[in-house]
Amino acid sequence: MTRERRGRFPAPRLPEQPIFYPVLNEDYAIRIARDWNVKHDGAGFITRFEVESEFLSRYPVQQAGGQTILEPWVPAEELDEFNAHIVGEIQVVHEFR
Numbered sequence: 001m002t003r004e005r006r007g008r009f010p011a012p013r014l015p016e017q018p019i020f021y022p023v024l025n026e027d028y029a030i031r032i033a034r035d036w037n038v039k040h041d042g043a044g045f046i047t048r049f050e051v052e053s054e055f056l057s058r059y060p061v062q063q064a065g066g067q068t069i070l071e072p073w074v075p076a077e078e079l080d081e082f083n084a085h086i087v088g089e090i091q092v093v094h095e096f097r
Contacts, residue, residue, distance in 0.1 A: 018075065018076050019073045020082070022071065023070070029046045033045060043097050045092055045095050046092070049089070050087045056085070059074055
């Protein structure tokens with residue numbers, strides 16, 4: 001079940017979401033999508049995409065909880081620039097309902 005989208009992250013940040021934090025661990029992403037998003041929104045999706053390494057290095061990786069919960073924190077106002085540095089396709093790799 002792979003759907004692809006070219007070069008833009010699908011959702012702009014909401015006012016109450018000042019930071020975009022793509023998680024770097026698929027197991028953690030599954031827990032968020034399945035255990036939190038489904039409960040609160042009725043569905044959860046996991047996307048996979050690549051970002052140019054040199055560009056991504058401007059965002060230090062934050063440890064948000066456990067040792068494997070790692071996220072670069074991207075300010076919402078920089079999301080357009082972040083999107084411009086996505087390489088290839090954005091794939092939906094898991095869907096939970």
